[in-house]
Amino acid sequence: ARAAADSGSKPTNAAGREDAQPGSEPTAATPAASPIVLIPGAENWTIASEDPQALELLSRWIETAGREVGVDAIEVGRNSSIFVLKHANAAELENVLTNLFRRSERIRTSTTENETRIVADPRINALVVRGSQTDRTAIRELLAVLDSPQFIGLFASPPPVYVPVMNTDASRIEQILRSVYAAQLSRGGGRPPITIPSGVSTEIATMLEQINASVSGPLLQLSVDEVSNAIVMRAPPELSKEVRGFIEQVDTQATTSRSRGVRVVPLSQTNAEQIRQLLESVQSDRRGRNRR
Known part of the structure; x- marks a missing residue:
């Protein structure tokens, strides 16, 4: 007892329990909570505990966090959410999702009162969605896929x-241009499709497939305005800048080659560099014979 007092700790009896102090009431011992072991892995997390309720709560939280990563939602009333x-x-996703849900509602023959409404708020780059809990949950799952750096500008x-x-x-x-940019003028234009994550519902997978179909058009569209002798094109900014520079380059070359003419000869059985070297060799031989 003297050693306990010197160290500032409370005295204990032979059983290891604290001795009751004069004037104090005995208290029931609080059972210690079972520890939870969490081992993160590359694809799976391992959790272990002797407390089944804690295991269930933690597993639900991890699953929910995994599905909802990257999407912040604010619930407004009973039928509205801000994503x-x-x-x-x-603004781009407003058009994509609105058209998608309009097609879905025609199939379900929903009334105007139950129609899902999606409005973009550019001030905070958010979507304000008014509709049923089912539709808002579907939009949340779609945004978990579409709100990615991989798809920036895809829907513009x-x-x-x-x-x-x-x-x-x-x-x-x-x-x-149609020869040089044949890949960009074809359907899809080399654009990678949206990957459908495993584990999503059939409805979400179908909606993502519909979005893939809607954005699978060519990256580059061309036409000629014969009245003003101009090229009219539609393309993403980087590609548009590249094509415009190529048009100006060909147009400029036409002034220096007008007397001789310019002809583009596609090669299928040989290499263009080899042909260039051969032509330079022939021209060099001609110049040598002329000097003699």
Whole structure:
């Protein structure tokens, strides 16, 4: 007892329990909570505990956090939610999701009162959604996939660009463009499709497939304005800048090559670099014979 007092601890009896102090009432011992062991892995997390209730709560929290990562939702009343986006443009997704749910509601033959409404708020880059809990949950799952840096600009509709041609026929340049940019002019244009995550419901998977179909058009669209001799094109900003520079380059070359003419010859059985070297060799031999 003297050692306990010197160390500032409470005296204990032989059984290891604290001795009751004069004037105090005995208290029941509180059982210690079972520890929880959590081992994160690359694809799976392992959790262990002797407390089954704690295990169930923790597993639910991990599953919910995994599904809802990247999407912040604010519930407003009973039928409205605000989804704050981190990467995607709210105005672009408003058009995509509105068209998607309009098609879905035609199939379900819903009334106007039950129609899901989606409005973008550009001030905070968010979507304000009014509709049933089922539809809002579906939109939340869709945004968990679509609100990604991978799809920035994917749903934008770029404006048409007008490029005047000053020194040659615009139809000729269009033919060259259709040969050089054949991949970008084809359906899909080399754009990677949206990957459908495993474990999503059939409804969400179907909606993602519909979105893939709606954005699978060509990256580049071309036409000729014969009246003004100009190229009219529609493409994402980076591609549009590249094509415009190529048009101007071909147009400029037409002024220096007008007397000789320019012809593009596609090669299928040989390498263009080998042909260039052969032509340079022939021209060099001609110049040597002329000097003699």
